[in-house]
Amino acid sequence: xxxxxxxxxxxxxxxxxxxxxxxxxxxxxxxxxxxxxxxxxxxxxxxxxxxxxxxxxxxxxxxxxxxxxxxxxxxxxxxxxxxxxxxxxxxxxxxxxxxxxxxxxxxxxxxxxxx
Amino acid sequence: xxxxxxxxxxxxxxxxxxxxxxxxxxxxxxxxxxxxxxxxxxxxxxxxxxxxxxxxxxxxxxxxxxxxxxxxxxxxxxxxxxxxxxxxxxxxxxxxxxxxxxxxxxxxxxxxxxx
Numbered sequence: 001x002x003x004x005x006x007x008x009x010x011x012x013x014x015x016x017x018x019x020x021x022x023x024x025x026x027x028x029x030x031x032x033x034x035x036x037x038x039x040x041x042x043x044x045x046x047x048x049x050x051x052x053x054x055x056x057x058x059x060x061x062x063x064x065x066x067x068x069x070x071x072x073x074x075x076x077x078x079x080x081x082x083x084x085x086x087x088x089x090x091x092x093x094x095x096x097x098x099x100x101x102x103x104x105x106x107x108x109x110x111x112x113x114x115x
Numbered sequence: 116x117x118x119x120x121x122x123x124x125x126x127x128x129x130x131x132x133x134x135x136x137x138x139x140x141x142x143x144x145x146x147x148x149x150x151x152x153x154x155x156x157x158x159x160x161x162x163x164x165x166x167x168x169x170x171x172x173x174x175x176x177x178x179x180x181x182x183x184x185x186x187x188x189x190x191x192x193x194x195x196x197x198x199x200x201x202x203x204x205x206x207x208x209x210x211x212x213x214x215x216x217x218x219x220x221x222x223x224x225x226x227x228x229x230x
Contacts, residue, residue, distance in 0.1 A: 004158075033217075042119075043205065043220040092159070094218075103149065104207075104218055106159035 002027050002095050006107035013083055013114050020079045021110045023093030028073035033094040033104070034066070043092065049076045083114045117142045119208050121221035128196050128228050136191040136224050138206030147209040148189040149218070150180055154202045162204070165189065176200070201228045 003026040013019050023032065034046040046066055047055040055068040069077045080087050093107040122137035140146065150162040163174025170182040180191045189206060206221040 035220075040222075042222040043207075043218075045217055045219075048217070103161045103164055105161075106151075108158040 002029065002097050002105040004093055004095060004105055004107035006093050006110050008110055009108060010111040011113070013112065015084050015114055017083055018079055018081045019083065019112060020077050021091055021093070023076045023078070023107055025074045025095050027097065029095040029097060030073070031096050032070065032076045033096075034068065034076075034078045035092040035094060035106075037090040037092060037109070039089070046078070046091075080112065083112075085114045088112055088114045117208070117210055117219050119206055119219050119221040121204075121206055121224050123224050124222065126224055126226045128226070130198055130228055130230055131195045132228075134191070134193040134196045134200070134226070136204055136206075136226075138189045138191065138221055140187050140189070140206075140208045140219070142187075142208060142210045144211060146211070148180070148182060149207040149209070150174065150178070150189075150191050151205045151207060152202045153205070153223075159205070162191070196226075196228050198228050198230050200226060202226060 005024045007022045032049045035043045036046055037043045045058050046061045047057040049055045049068045049070040051070050051073050065081055067079045090109045090111050092109045094104045096104050118141050120139045148165040151159045152162045153159050162178050163172050163180055165172045165182045173179045178193050180189055182189050203223050203225045205223045207218045209218050
């Protein structure tokens with residue numbers, strides 16, 4: 001299993017500013033994932049972050065808007081850049097332990113409100 | 116495009132009632148299937164998972180789900196719900212069974228159980 005800590009748990013930000021969300025895992029994991037859950041909607045994968053390589057972004061998400069760092073096997077950050085009210089959402093960090101036939105573990109999420 | 120549909124967005128039940136939450140996915144190949152639960156104020160937790168074998172899967176807290184390949188379905192059931200089952204439930208699909216563990220989530224079903 002894995003225990004994931006996300007910081008901050010919530011924040012209210014002014015439009016045009018940026019917020020960096022941190023994700024710390026209690027064990028080394030190869031793959032870390034960042035999801036977004038907009039109000040009333042499903043979780044949507046933003047990107048996959050592997051240590052030592054650039055993040056892989058899903059369709060509709062770009063590095064300039066959501067830069068990701070993955071400096072080691074237990075830590076990652078997601079930055080939401082130049083925020084607008086449409087970025088108001090819950091952002092979740094997730095990890096998979098092992099390569100196949102395993103479950104994903106989730107952090108408690110960061111609730112972001114952009115005003 | 117791959118997608119996951121959850122039939123009910125909101126379900127209200129009385130304690131001891133039976134529960135069935137529908138989940139259908141669109142993907143023609145082999146899949147891994149999951150149900151996650153999010154209790155109020157807590158992070159996503161795995162309820163149960165299906166990888167292969169017996170299509171009737173038993174999870175924690177008395178939940179079970181049945182994989183019906185011909186119907187592309189993975190419905191969640193519980194014979195008698197409790198007030199503590201009040202939560203949001205997410206069906207998720209991982210297309211393919213190999214290394215990359217991207218999950219596709221349904222929109223979620225919010226369950227309220229009244230005493």
